[in-house]
Amino acid sequence: ESSFSVIAPAGAFISLTVNGEIIGTAMSNGGSTNIAIEPQLPPNPMVVTVTKQNYYRYESNVDIISPSGPCVIADSFVINDASGNNNGLMDYGESIMFHMTMKNVGMAAANNVSTTMTSNNAYVTITNGNAYFGNIAPNSTVTVNNAFSFTVSPNIPDSHAVSFILNSTDGADNWISYISIVGHAPNIKFKQYVINDEGGNGNGLLDPGEIAPMTITVENQGSLTAYNVVGMLTTTDPNVTILTSQPQSMDDINAGGTSTCEFIVSASANIPAGYTADLTLNLNADFGVTQQTTFYLLFPDYCYPTAKCSLGDGFNGFALEQINNMTGNGCSPNGYGDYTNMVADLQGGQKYTVQWRSGFSNQRASLWIDLNDNKEFESSEILINEFELLTPNQVYSTIFTVPEGDYTGYRRIRIRAHFHNTPPHPCVAYVYGETEDYTANFGNQATLAPPQNVAANVIGDSVVVTWQAPARADATLLGYNVYRNNILLDIVTGNEYFDLDLPAGTYSYEVTAVYYQGE
Ligand SMILES: [Ca+2]
Ligand SMILES: [Ca+2]
Ligand SMILES: [Ca+2]
Ligand SMILES: [Ca+2]
Numbered sequence: 460e461s462s463f464s465v466i467a468p469a470g471a472f473i474s475l476t477v478n479g480e481i482i483g484t485a486m487s488n489g490g491s492t493n494i495a496i497e498p499q500l501p502p503n504p505m506v507v508t509v510t511k512q513n514y515y516r517y518e519s520n521v522d523i524i525s526p527s528g529p530c531v532i533a534d535s536f537v538i539n540d541a542s543g544n545n546n547g548l549m550d551y552g553e554s555i556m557f558h559m560t561m562k563n564v565g566m567a568a569a570n571n572v573s574t575t576m577t578s579n580n581a582y583v584t585i586t587n588g589n590a591y592f593g594n595i596a597p598n599s600t601v602t603v604n605n606a607f608s609f610t611v612s613p614n615i616p617d618s619h620a621v622s623f624i625l626n627s628t629d630g631a632d633n634w635i636s637y638i639s640i641v642g643h644a645p646n647i648k649f650k651q652y653v654i655n656d657e658g659g660n661g662n663g664l665l666d667p668g669e670i671a672p673m674t675i676t677v678e679n680q681g682s683l684t685a686y687n688v689v690g691m692l693t694t695t696d697p698n699v700t701i702l703t704s705q706p707q708s709m710d711d712i713n714a715g716g717t718s719t720c721e722f723i724v725s726a727s728a729n730i731p732a733g734y735t736a737d738l739t740l741n742l743n744a745d746f747g748v749t750q751q752t753t754f755y756l757l758f759p760d761y762c763y764p765t766a767k768c769s770l771g772d773g774f775n776g777f778a779l780e781q782i783n784n785m786t787g788n789g790c791s792p793n794g795y796g797d798y799t800n801m802v803a804d805l806q807g808g809q810k811y812t813v814q815w816r817s818g819f820s821n822q823r824a825s826l827w828i829d830l831n832d833n834k835e836f837e838s839s840e841i842l843i844n845e846f847e848l849l850t851p852n853q854v855y856s857t858i859f860t861v862p863e864g865d866y867t868g869y870r871r872i873r874i875r876a877h878f879h880n881t882p883p884h885p886c887v888a889y890v891y892g893e894t895e896d897y898t899a900n901f902g903n904q905a906t907l908a909p910p911q912n913v914a915a916n917v918i919g920d921s922v923v924v925t926w927q928a929p930a931r932a933d934a935t936l937l938g939y940n941v942y943r944n945n946i947l948l949d950i951v952t953g954n955e956y957f958d959l960d961l962p963a964g965t966y967s968y969e970v971t972a973v974y975y976q977g978e
Contacts, residue, residue, distance in 0.1 A: 462493045462494060464636070465487070465507060465509065466491050467487040467489075467511075467517075468489060469487055470486065472484070472509070472511065473508070474507075475505055475506070476506045477523070482497060487509075488639075490621075490640075490641065504520040507520075527566050528567050529563055529567045529570075530569075530632075531569045531629070532562060533561060533562075533637070533638050534561060538556075548643050550644065551612070551614070551615050552611060554609075555608065556605040556607065557606055557608070558606065561601055563596060568594060568596050568597060572593060572595055572629050573591045574606075576588045576589075576590070578624065581612070582611060583623075585607070585609040586610060587607055615642040615644050617643060617645070617680075617682050617683070618641055618643070618682065621642060622637055624637055643683045644748070645684060646679060647680075649742075652674065652756075654671050655671055658974075659935075660975075664834070665699075665756060665758070666758070667729065668728035669976065670702070670724070670725040670937060670975055670976075671724065672724075674721050675719060678716075678717045679715065679716055682714050684711055684713050685711065685744040685745075686744055687745045689744070691706040692722040692741075694737065696737060696738075697727075698734065699726055700725045701725075701738075702723040702725055707721060708720070712744075724756075732758060732759065732760030732761070732834070734757075734758040736756045738755075738756055739751060760834060764794070764875070764887060765793045765794050765888045765889075766795075766893050770819055771790070772818070773818070773893020774796075775818040776815060776854060777798075777815045779803045779813045779814075780803035781803050782801045784895075784897075785816070791893060794889070794894060795894045799871065799896050801898065802900050803897065805899045808861065810858055811858065813856070813857055815848065816852060817852075818851055820849060821847075822847075822878060823876065823883065824876040827874075828840055828861065828870050828873075828899055829871040830861075830864060832871075834871075836873055836885035844883060867902055868902075869898050869901070871896060874895050875894045876892050877892030878892060907934055907974050908930055908931050910928065912926060912927045915966075921958060922958040922968070923955060923956075924941060926954055927954060929972050934976055938952045938973050939956075939972055942971070943967070944967055945967075
């Protein structure tokens, strides 16, 4: 015997000792680990020790016997997966046969050898576990083609090792040996999503009241190709609607590869800031591969920093265009004042004058506008940087320019003042200072015109709904929502919809034009 095999959890350390001397060691791969050793002679037993972090130590004695009789063990095997993908590996969903070679490592001939193969692994089902190897001379092998057969579950995890037990007998003696095979499978996983709202406000977020395509990236982290991957996005959230009601194809995804699919998603207009909605992505691929992931769609809120203004720090007056907050503007609770109901009409590329005032000396005042509407004030959005309000209760004026841009709708204005100069920040807490938020109105949004000439024609037990494009679309059109009896059927990009195989009855249809800004 020149090797010894041990089945132990992956990462376990195995050592073999005889009479206190180490004759072999190995790290387990999780399956059957073969450890090469020098042949040993009686009488001392071999001690097998298996250790692993957080596990009890395992120790057991193995008798060393004189190889006087026959002894038949597994020698080698070849996987025949010709009915599967024929790559010689054990893959998910395959029916596999073994060409099995057994070896007589004993000193005497083994006659009429038969072998039974079993496994207690739930991911394989043995369909033929009995093979006859006949007579095997000492130190000889016998190979039986397609000796055993089994099927592999479509759900076997990638890189999962399956152990098989081979029990051989010549009618008098029994010999147990083990083989271990690593299974291969695809492992398709949700990777990320991107909101494509360039036709809307372009901030990369699905905003309340907005409709936009969501592009989902799926990655195959397994070691095999996933075939005909299809994604389906659903939600039970009352504030989010997935307009794309049909599964979306991603074709085949190779091991390590990615693919994308797209769903048009709509958010109701009254979603509160800071809300999260759960979306569920169901992935399916050929041969029974499935994967489900729930991920979160966040409707972010602004930061609300604190500061102390009870001594007069911060603002006791602010004016910009239609905003006049010069009177009654005291110290806000916790140093944050929400004046977003005060609105100034602004335009890209224009200069504006602000007037502001503090109740304490040596304030540094800054102004931001969230021009890209992403609920953050980036450094590019600071339009007044550390203006000095030196004297208490004196009104100061200064000019700022809104960067060129084709803005529409409402944007958040934030002003912050703090005592002495530290770098301005839209979010951090100031010891002495104050924050006030206002609203800028960059003008009306585009008109959302409806489709024209909607018609429904009955053909047999089906209905064909047709329509024409809106007369004037000055916003970007995403498609058309088709409703039957006020229930959304699907979003389509063409100008017709086939509602097939309907039971007899009366139906009403509605078609709406869908824009990023609404329908
Ligand atoms: Ca295969
Ligand atoms: Ca958006
Ligand atoms: Ca104030
Ligand atoms: Ca921003």
